[in-house]
Amino acid sequence: MSNYPELHLLVEGEQIGTASRETIDVLDPATGEPIAALPKATAADLDASLEAAANGFRRWRATSADEREAVLRKGAALIRERASVIGAAITREQGKPFKEAVGETIYCAMLLEFYAGECKRLYGRTLVRPDGQRVEVRHEPVGPVAGFSAWNFPALNVMRKVGGPLVAGCPVIVKPSEETPAGGLGIVQALLDAGVPGDVLQCVFGVPDEISRHLLASPIIRKVTFTGSTAVGKHLAKLAAEDMKRTTMELGGHGPVLIFNDADVDKALDTMAGNKYRNAGQVCVSPTRFLVEEDVFERFRDGFIERAKAVKVGNGMDADTQMGPMASQRGLDGIQAKLADALDKGAKLGAGGNRIGNQGFFHEPTVLSEVPLDATIMNEEPFGPIALINPMKGEAAMLEEANRLPYGLAAYAWTQDAKRRMRLANEIEAGMIAINSGTVSAADAPFGGIKWSGYGLEDGAEGVTACMVSKTVHETA
CATH class of the missing domain: 3.40.605.10 (Aldehyde Dehydrogenase; Chain A, domain 1)
Known part of the structure; x- marks a missing residue:
């Protein structure tokens, strides 16, 4: 095969x-x-x-x-x-x-x-x-x-x-x-x-x-x-x-994920961690910026770190591999440069951060938290296995950050509040939005973005x- x-x-x-x-x-x-x-x-x-x-x-x-x-x-x-x-x-x-x-x-x-x-x-x-x-x-x-x-x-x-x-x-x-x-x-x-x-x-x-x-x-x-x-x-x-x-x-995109304090945090973690490391994060609709309401920030961050460390990385032809290598040396170098810039600006490394071995283009599933907005990785699509998790003060601040960038492909939100779900559907600037789900595409549904x-x-x-x-x-x- x-x-x-x-x-x-x-x-x-x-x-x-x-x-x-x-x-x-x-x-x-x-x-x-x-x-x-x-x-x-x-x-x-x-x-x-x-x-x-x-x-x-x-x-x-x-x-x-x-x-x-x-x-x-x-x-x-x-x-x-x-x-x-x-x-x-x-x-x-x-x-x-x-x-x-x-x-x-x-x-x-x-x-x-x-x-x-x-x-x-x-x-x-x-x-x-x-x-x-x-x-x-x-x-x-x-x-x-x-x-x-x-x-x-x-x-x-x-x-x-x-x-x-x-x-x-x-x-x-x-x-x-x-x-x-x-x-x-x-x-x-x-x-x-x-x-x-x-x-x-x-x-x-x-x-x-x-x-x-x-x-x-x-x-x-x-x-x-x-x-x-x-x-x-x-x-x-x-x-x-x-x-x-x-x-x-x-x-390109830079998918925001809004995690509210009434969200089913465990379901959100299981869904979004899997989505984040799918195809080593090399997905245009990949969730990248996790904007987490302060009340559940530590729980979400720690749960994401736990799941990132459990991902089995290896050759894609191995049956137990959950994440393969990045596709090129170019992508690997780009991720390492963005990671170094974020850490230099004060981001906290929760998991990963390193290339794996010296053969092929393998990289550890990585989690950064409390990432400054002036870090390159907060403004340019990572296109790699790095999750960015920041605490947020509430809905208004989360929407402002979600819409801050000139990209608008996919966005995600997790909340049990029905009225808030309606507000988010109206106010998030993206071509595709998933609420309490990680799925933004289907054969019979249009696929595309807005802005850049x-x-x-x-x-x-x-x-x-x-x-x-x-x-x-x-x-x-």
Whole structure:
């Protein structure tokens, strides 16, 4: 199960391997050693993929809803069948525990199954007019889409880039992360094997800025969808604006967690500690800033420290591993720098704080408390296994801190007060809020943020309509 696949591009349905090409090394984060070579797409490859997408658009948009639904459902079935193989590849390239990687792959199938049903729910409307007049509002596919996805969820991020467009009738050229290519390739290949035409779904790799500039410079591409950092998202949005391309940006976060004195503290601890160290904290919706009412601060902090110390860290392929390595040396160095800055400014270290060993990119589950607001880690997304726990004086102060940053992706709150839950739903500035829960995503619910966390939505019906344009037809007899 731990075998890692040979890597390739997918252009017009053809697998293009590493022969006579520049390549990029893919590393195993558990060892830091190369496990495969990834071919880079040339300018000619990208031009071929663009021409193919233009041709594929004419065919795919004319494919019936029944046919598209059948193909997508078959793709979901193939993804389920291959979940263990795709999951093993994800663990090798990204590091997360094998059980999490398989779960991520199964979620891709669930999302695709929901999307398949949306093929028959692409409704327009007819407006009321006098006899002899007719006004129809139609929703049509926007056109070829360029999708760029991040490394933290190698399969799911790719599924979010391709599922909505395929339902809407749009071809996609997707570029998964070069650090974690196999998970995305597995998803794309399953869809091709299910019957998505090779000119409708293609997969390329290379130097990210070179790929994005080449694709976005083409008038063939009419929409850009991206998951990644706010800095890169702003860059891509500027490139897209040059040709007025539509965009969906799912960017960074810094998720606040509001713990009130009437909360079920033990349930909150069990839920949020598990969420915090999922995927070694490398999750855009990860809970990061725990804002705890003073009455329960010490109990919550001490309980979190206890749970952090109990997390089993190891190779993701080991059955008892609860948290794998970080995905890269870059991420490990970034966490260590932010940690040192916070401690230097007076934060208290409750657990962890160190790299584990000298092989791979392992880091201890870490807890910091009483972290000054001027510490870098309180203002920039940690994207690693560090929980920040601060005492707060009450609801007003907690809301002020929750909304202080320019990010607004996910937020969490724990309270038994029904009226307060309603206030929090209104006043917390985030695209997704979980109250007395750690879940902010579902296949049928929109996923996305506000402010610097981006705009546009994926998942749910909104993930399809984001890939469509409206046309109004005024008709007189």
